Amino acid sequence: MTERHASRTALLVAAYRARASRRDDAIISDPWAAGLAGAEGEAIAAKVDAFLLERELWIAVRTAYLDEHVARWIRAHESDATKPTQVVVLGAGFDARAARFAKTGVRFFEVDQPATQQEKLAAVRKLAGYPASAATYVACDFEKDDFLDRLQSSGFDPAVAALVLWEGVTPYLHEPAIRSTLRRVATGCEPRTVLLFDHFTRSFVEGATRSGGDQQARDLVEELGERFVFGTNDPVPMLFEEGFRHVRSVSFDEACLSVTGTYRRERQFRFQRIVLASRTAPPRLAAPTRS
Ligand SMILES: C[S@@+](CC[C@H](N)C(=O)[O-])C[C@H]1O[C@@H](n2cnc3c(N)ncnc32)[C@H](O)[C@@H]1O
Numbered sequence: 001m002t003e004r005h006a007s008r009t010a011l012l013v014a015a016y017r018a019r020a021s022r023r024d025d026a027i028i029s030d031p032w033a034a035g036l037a038g039a040e041g042e043a044i045a046a047k048v049d050a051f052l053l054e055r056e057l058w059i060a061v062r063t064a065y066l067d068e069h070v071a072r073w074i075r076a077h078e079s080d081a082t083k084p085t086q087v088v089v090l091g092a093g094f095d096a097r098a099a100r101f102a103k104t105g106v107r108f109f110e111v112d113q114p115a116t117q118q119e120k121l122a123a124v125r126k127l128a129g130y131p132a133s134a135a136t137y138v139a140c141d142f143e144k145d146d147f148l149d150r151l152q153s154s155g156f157d158p159a160v161a162a163l164v165l166w167e168g169v170t171p172y173l174h175e176p177a178i179r180s181t182l183r184r185v186a187t188g189c190e191p192r193t194v195l196l197f198d199h200f201t202r203s204f205v206e207g208a209t210r211s212g213g214d215q216q217a218r219d220l221v222e223e224l225g226e227r228f229v230f231g232t233n234d235p236v237p238m239l240f241e242e243g244f245r246h247v248r249s250v251s252f253d254e255a256c257l258s259v260t261g262t263y264r265r266e267r268q269f270r271f272q273r274i275v276l277a278s279r280t281a282p283p284r285l286a287a288p289t290r291s
Helices: 008-022 033-049 055-077 114-126 147-153 175-188 202-206 212-223 236-241 252-260
Strands: 085-090 106-112 135-139 162-166 194-200 246-251 272-278
Touching (some): 008 033, 033 055, 033 114, 033 212, 055 272, 106 147, 114 135, 147 175, 175 272, 236 246
Parallel strands (some): 085 162, 106 135
């Protein structure tokens, strides 16, 4: 979808991360999320609470799972401080990983549509202590721009392996934009680059799941000026066609079990998955484990 205003779903996600971080049994810690989400993010989250009770956990699981991979990626690269590494956050919204995982030798890039990015930067500048310079901000619309060209113009080095996160973004993009982004990661970046993204199933996006909350979720997203347009039951053919050769996919139920040790069928987490894809085999593919 071409952006007319800053993403409200990005504010919603930040509000849930803030709440999830405050819990006694927190599985994530994002000290910046509350300030970034602000009162507007909280108000949107309160609307969603009325029909999707597990949404906070769902966001927390996704963030915790990806955080584990970020931490592992940074650990794997810190043994050689002479070789800096790169973390790219595609569709970053109000993501604070650049601040949360800031480390010498790790360069963070945040890619998003200009209006969302400008709103995030304005919020960041008002947050005392937030290291705004921890990320390089790159404006891009995946529907029409080549994100890799834009990244390179901002200092991204395609000859250096990167961890690329694409969290909570694919549902909002049309398939050609998803394919071109996948293709550029698989064939334009250093071959050991690893991509992590989540996606809905087709039935969820098309409204064929039985939960009434799903329809209300779709309606609320449209009310916020955005729309779920993409879902797939099997991303492997597309990942293969766009150049990936190693794929691991986990359901949100599996990711939730790993990071919380709990499972409940009624959470309906089985309609969303998290995918790890790369061109060459990543050093370790095992799922993160609960400590
Ligand atoms: C639900 S938010 C997720 C934000 C962030 N990744 C997170 O998890 O907190 C969706 C994000 O995708 C971005 N997005 C949607 N369509 C886009 C497009 N065509 N080009 C670039 N970014 C897009 C929005 O601006 C927004 O930041």
